[in-house]
Amino acid sequence: MGKIFVSAGHGGLEKGVFDPGIVSGATNEAKEMIQIRDLVIPELRSRGFTTLSVPDDLSADQSIAWINARYSAGDVALEIHASNSLDPVARGATVFYIANNEVRRNQAELLLLALLRRVPQLPSRGAKPDTTSGLGSLAFCRQIVGPSLLMEVAFLSNPSDLGLLQNRRREIALGIADGLAAWSRAVANNAPPRRRDSRLPGSQYQYQRGTIR
Ligand SMILES: [Zn+2]
Structure with missing residues (x-):
């Protein structure tokens, strides 16, 4: 099984300035995402997954480089964010994937469904190509060497969503962990076989690093 990278969006220095992400009243995106991430990581580790938490003081570019420096075939990477809107009614969860990649779209839907199964009060905004x-x-969807997705868990600008983020943290974390576990297994199962293939005597599939997407 490959490693799972989990990054909480924002919280680092961007061009020397602290980046809180979206600010909403007394809280901000970085603070909320770190608290959820801190529940996701131990949950996945307790299920036996090698899980790496991207350090919070890194910029967005540094986070990507940090993951790429540690990436090996079969790994997956998720960054979690919150959404913001001038329309206070806008709410719900989205998972963004690299546009025109059907495999990644299916994986994004897998993650979204797993989250909503644990937190049915959270509306789905669907899996969306990053071009939207x-x-x-x-x-984050384009520059990571392996499969990567970006989840926007809920809207900080919507009172119902903010209530879920702050009062249903454990359920949200379990939903994210469920999705990451299923995604990691799916990617591992797609890896080409390393053993000799009995249908092709004398031949051997080559297992190539970096080809598992
Ligand atoms: Zn964000």
Whole structure:
């Protein structure tokens, strides 16, 4: 089984300035995501997964480099964020994937469903290509060597969503852990066989590092 990287969005220095992400009243995105991440990591470790927490003081670019420096075939990486809207009614969870990648879209849906199974009060906004995000493309979905997804758990700007984030932290973390566990298993099961293939006497599948996407 490959490793699982979990990154809580923001919290590092961007061009020398602390980046809290979205700020909402007394809280901010970095603070909320770190608290959820801190529940996800021990849950996955207790289930036997090698899970790496990306250090909080890294910038977005440094977080990607940190993961890539440790990546090996079969690993998966998730970054968690919150959403924000001027429309206080907007709410729900989204998982962004690299556009035009059907495998990754299915994996994004897997993660989203696992979250909503644990937190049915949270509306689904669906799995979405990163080209539909506010930035037009997401570095975390594109610059990680292996499979990577970016989840926006809920809207900090919506009172119901903020209530779920702060009062259903454990259920949210369990949902994220369920999805990551299923995703990691799916990626591991897609790895080419390392053993000799009995249908092809004398031949051997080559297991190539870096080809498992
Ligand atoms: Zn964010």
